[in-house]
Amino acid sequence: MSSFNTTLEGGFILMGFSDWPHLEHVFFVFISVFYFLTIFGNATIITVSRMDCRLQTPMYFFLNNLSFLDLCYTTSMVPQLLVNISGIDKTMSYAGCMTQFFIALLLGGTECVLLMVMAFTRYAAVCRPLHYTNIMHPLLCHSLAISSWLGGLVNFLTQTSFIMTIPLCGCHLNHFFCDMLVLPKLACEDTGGTEANLFVSGAIILVCPVALILGTYAHIAHAVLKIKSRAGRRKALGTCGSHLMVVFLFYGSAMYTYLQPVHAYSGSEGKFDALFYTIITPMLNPLIYTLRNKDVKRALCKALGRDTNTR
Incomplete structure (x- = not known):
């Protein structure tokens, strides 16, 4: 109990990448x-979608929600990480650690459900x-968005409990943020039952949406095979391809990281895995969704004052 009180008062020391001091710069x-690219890309998608009426469709409504989630999730991690690896301060209060942990659970769970919802919109568009x-309908879109946040909230409440x-006991976290797999390693007693509960709840929030997404895309693939024109198939595949790539990046990294026992988790390896899903994936999402999207390019040119009708 005294160790726990010390943790409450003194907080944690985030080890970050101190194992590789020569690489911190x-x-x-x-x-x-x-x-910067994450902030710029996702903020651009939100801004352009709101400025151009042609992008105020269900697909871009949910894409805006995804961009907002990525902005919040990355911002809850990266500023603290930059302070940590700059050597200014490697400590974090107990309240700050728990707040970061809660935000990560809420936003991560919400994104799991939101990507499943976005698969449904692709099904409706193709099938x-x-x-x-x-x-x-706008009412359904808003209801589905709210349901995504409720799903994230349930995940947050379950795993937090x-x-x-x-x-x-102890205060040294071998990570750069307060992760679900790292905190139990500071436990003062055996946590076998708690670890099993965490694994099951994590598997539910990850595996169930993936199963539904794969089932949805099985129906989409069946519908695409019935399309006779090559242009129609290309359009259908273009509608679904970007979403499938984001699903692969997000769920692939999350399942690789969290569908493992806590005692088998390696902090050194886990830090680099965490960099992928906290920084790289949110940065790639805007590029994946907009790189070959003519509507977004047209809206960007319009926002920049360039005439796209000359070609």
């Missing part, structure tokens, strides 16, 4: 650039094109 530059407008029951 490289990491600082690398992470700063990627963070029910004539009824797409009626199906994806398990973590908060663990008495902590």
Whole structure:
């Protein structure tokens, strides 16, 4: 109990990348650039979508939600990480650590459900094109977005209830943020039952959406095979390809990291895995969704005052 009280008062020391002190300056530059690109890319998508009426569709409504999630998730991690690897301060208060942990759970769970919802919008666009407008009514879109946040909230409450029951001893976290797999390693007692509960709850929030997404795309693939024109197939594949790539990046990295026992988790390896899903994936999402999107390019040119009708 005294160790737990010490943790409450003194907080934690985030080890970050101190195992590789000669690389910390490289990491600082690398992470700063990627963070800027993440902010710029996702903010651009949100701004352009709101400025151009042609982008105020269900697809871009959910893409805006995804961009907002990525902005919040990355911002909850990266500023603290930059302070950490700059050597200014490697400490974090108990309240700050728990707040960061709560935000990560809430936003991560919300994104899991949101990507599943976005798969449904692709199904409606490809398999029910004539009824797409009626199906994806604004009321349904807002309801689905709220449901995504509720799903994230359930994930947050469930896993938080398990973590908060663990008495902590020590203050050195071998990570650059307060992660679900790192906190139990400071436990003062055996946490086998809690670890099992965390694994099951994590598997549910990850595996169930993936299963539904794969089932949805099985129906989409069946519908695409029925399209006779090559142009129609290309359009359908273009509608789904970007979302599938984001699903692969997000769920692939998350399942690789979190679908493993806590005692088998390696902090050294986990830091680099975490860099991928906290920095690189949010930076890539705007590029994946907009790189070959003519509507977004047209809206960007319009926002910049360039005439796109001359070609």
